[in-house]
Amino acid sequence: MPLRRRSTATDNPATPGAVVAPASTVTPASVGARSELRAGVDLGGTKILVVIVDGDNKILARSRSATPHEGGPQAVADQIAANVEDALGQAGADASNLKGIGVGSPGSVDQSAGTVANASNLPDWLEPFPLGGVLSQRFGNIPVQLGNDVSVAVNAEYRLGAGRPYDALLGVWWGTGVGGGLILDRRQWDGRGYAGEFGHMVIELGGAKCGCGNRGCVEAYAGRRDMEAWVRKQRKKGKKTDLVKIMKHRERESFTSGIWAKGIRNDDKLAAKAVDRAIKAIAAGIGSSVNLLDIPAVVIGGGMGERFFGDRQSEFESEVAKHLFRSEAPPALLATELGDDGGAIGAALLVLAGTN
Known part of the structure; x- marks a missing residue:
């Protein structure tokens, strides 16, 4: 069967018409079904971006920081956790409201083992590191899903951005x-x-x-x-x-x-x-x-x-x-269409894939 252009964006099986709103427009009171909140982490060689999204994939808060260049994978995991906590605070929520955390990471990602290895643009990160398990334990054993950083960004553009018609x-x-x-x-x-x-x-x-x-x-x-x-x-x-x-x-x-x-x-x-x-x-x-x-x-x-x-x-x-x-x-x-937020939004979508 030839690959074809979708007739409408609403044919997309994933949350059509989702809104990507600036965090500054959202107040804690606007956070609806708190059990549907997800954290998405875009882990890069120079920056870490975390977003908190609701069930409609609307961004409620963002937290950005530089990626640590000392301390190895554990320092990076600690910084991710700090960004998640900061973003939750901005959204007027806490870890008990999270359905899960998704992480888009460079390197060799093994979702089944919850590890990342060979992340050459991250500090001292060649051996497998249990990023999924470390973050899960930090936030009360909630589900943590890992994916390749570019793949999750592309998936976000497909489901919610420029690629929706295809x-x-x-x-x-x-x-x-x-x-x-x-x-x-x-x-x-x-x-x-x-x-x-x-x-x-x-x-x-x-x-x-x-x-x-x-x-x-x-x-x-x-x-x-x-x-x-x-x-x-x-x-x-x-x-x-x-x-x-x-x-x-x-x-x-x-x-x-x-x-x-x-x-x-x-x-x-x-x-x-x-x-x-x-x-x-x-x-x-x-x-x-x-x-x-x-x-x-x-x-x-x-x-x-x-x-x-x-x-x-x-x-x-x-x-x-x-x-x-x-x-x-x-x-x-x-x-x-999603710009710099795409990787983090795509990471948040991983949580839905992991719970379906």
Whole structure:
């Protein structure tokens, strides 16, 4: 059966028309069925974002903090717990009101064991750590569900955001690395546990070396960290760029998406070339994915994606078209609707999946 566009958003089996409201508009008195409250945790290498949502997936409170860079996984778990407690307090609730906690995490997530391992962008986190069990015990043994950070964000966009009209959706999260998530025939596709590694699709045989050890991966050209390494290498060869100067002026340790954007606004030709190179790599990966799966829509998120996709959508579309077997049926390329909240909202949805 061909994958098709859904006729209406209300065909979606998950809470159609859910509201994502600013936390500042919600008062404790507006918290309705307290037993339906869920906490969603977006765990990233630089920040932790926690939201409290109600039964309609309306955000009642947010709590954000920097991810600890000392103390290992236990310090991260402690900070997550502190953010959950803070968000509950903002919502006028406590742990007894929580139906569960969902966590979207980088690394190798084993939901059945409740562990996260190989989270290379988190401090000293290579061995499996029982994040689910630690958080569950901290909050009175409530259910804690774990999922891949990008997959849960893509699922949120599918169920509540830009992907609602579609039966199938590819999510491409362009940030420090390049992640992906996949919805096929209205179901999140996890394969044997590692599906969605869009950044490790090979687009050039023998191409640029990727951090995974392979060559020619999308991420080797488009991951923010890899883009920075490429620019620094070109700089050593005598090419000029202001990105390092901008980074130092902003007292940053790496080229953030804002630094890339500033460089391009300043007509930094090397920065522009790096971004163009990244867009071409992502487009090649999208084109190949569509050729294989006939996906009708692709949502592009992540720090770099949200920074550049809106202004350069036509460039993405033209580059994707170059790689399509059937150019007369291109996929819809979509910006995220949930924005920075998407990962945390998707994590909160994990609780529903775990209790069904």
